[in-house]
Amino acid sequence: MRIRALAALFLLVVTLPIGAAATAAPALSLPRPTGPYAVGTTWLHLTDTARADPWRPDVRRELMVSLWYPARPGRGAPAPYTTAAVSSRIVAAEGLPLPPDVLTTVSTNARRDLPVRPPAGKGWPLVVLxxxxxxxxxxxxxxxxxLASRGYVVAGVDHPYEARGVEFPDGRVAECLACELDDVMPQVVRGRAADVSFLLDRLTGARPAWRGARYLDRHRIAVVGHSIGGASAAHLLTTDRRVDxxxxxxxTLFVPVVTNRPLLLVGADRPADASWVRDWPGLSEWKRWLTVAGTGHMSFTDRPVLGAQLGLDPGAVPAERQLLITRTYVAAFLDVHLGKRDQPQLDGPSPAFPEVTRTR
Structure with a gap:
């Protein structure tokens, strides 16, 4: 599959009718979190001096990371959704009739640099996205x-040159070099797994890059990903013993997965992914394969919510409900395997979520 085709899926949900003029977008916002904790956030810029960038071998691999965490309530500044440089590249990639900075207007629920709320137990579990x-x-x-409002520290990682834009603190912007290449998905999966392992080194090592790392439980770590990010999350079960x-x-699992650690597969409403069928027998521990009726590839991201606010039809399932389903089932999975709390909705039909069925 050409990578440009995958890239187009991201932009589809915010495409306005052909010929529409660029106008001021309506107010954009994300639904409030459902957990009991206030949410703080901060950004990290990390450089892996031991590894060349896979797309630019002349430079070292750099990462941009957003951290969301349970916070002490405070009056910190609202966190930006993204930067103007990143927003403009997303809008320009397909010639969208939207203001270039439209994604900078999204109202979020986190506050910048609030103090981390001390955990009641050993530490907050860590989830990488x-x-x-x-x-x-x-x-x-x-x-x-x-997830942060429910008691998880969450690290969202950008993989430079695999996104339309990744902006570094000095203003440099990494364009999507890999978007113009064919047949590199296995390389993307393996490179992202290396990115996450390096991030874990920097968050859980002897000299962590984030001062809030002292509140982490280094023995409770999970990785969650969307699309190729999900493939890399699954691959990490085979490459990094720290990932529980x-x-x-x-x-799609572009690199075959054989593991005895828990793996959740959540699919959109379409025929079964052949790679999931292929690898299912090699998953020898806890495993679930869920399908969500009425959804598409981007239903597990923010895009349906923002698209609906721009006037688009989200499809059979209301936009905010798509996000609610993702939040609920990902949190249930993490609660079982990091929080050690039973979540029976993962085992069978739930009256609250009839859209979700257990495929296997």
């Missing part, structure tokens, strides 16, 4: 804020 191909880390903000569990949100 990896976005799909061509979106940036902000595309999973609605999920990240909700992984969830793949509608991502």
């Amino acid at each position: 990896s976005p799909g191909f061509s979106p940036s880390r902000e595309s999973l903000t609605g999920l990240a804020e909700d 569990a992984a969830a793949d949100l509608d991502g």
Whole structure:
């Protein structure tokens, strides 16, 4: 599959009718988180001096990371959804009739640099989020804020040169070099797994890059990803023993997965992914395959919510409910495997969510 085709999926949900003029967009916002905690956020810029960038071998691999975490309530500044540079590249990639900075106007629920709320137990579990191909880390903000409000520290990681734009603190912007290439998905999966392992080094090592890392439980770590990010999350179960569990949100497994650690597969409403069928027998521990009726590939991101606010029809399932389903089932999975709390909706039909069926 050509990578440009995957990139187009991201932009589809915010495409306005052909010929529409660029006008001021309506107010955009994310639904409030459902957990009991206030949410703080901060950004990290990390450089892996030991590894060349896979798309630009002349430079070291750099990452931009957003951290969302349970916070002490405070009056911190509202967190930006993304930067103007990133927003403009997303809008320009397909010539969308929207203001270039439209994504900077999204109202979020986190506050910048609030103090971390001390956990009642050993520490907050850590969840790493990896976005799909061509979106940036902000595309999973609605999920990240909700998980943080429920008692997880969440690290959303950008993978430079695999997104339409990743802006570094000095103003440099990494364009999507990989978007113009064919047949690189296995390379993307393996490279992203290396990115996440490096991030774990920097958050859980002896000299962590984030001062709030002292509140982490280093023995409770999961990775969740959308699309190719989900494939890399699953791959990490085979490459990094620190990862206790992984969830793949509608991502083809371009690299085969054989593991005895928990894996959740959540698919959109379409025929079964052949790679999931292929790898299912090799998943020897806890495993679930859920299908969500009335959804598409981007239903597990913020895009249906923002698209609906721009006047688009979200399809059979209301936009905010699509996000609610994602939040609920990802949190249930994490509660079982990081929080050690039973969540029976993962085992069978739930009257509250008739759209979700257990495929296997």
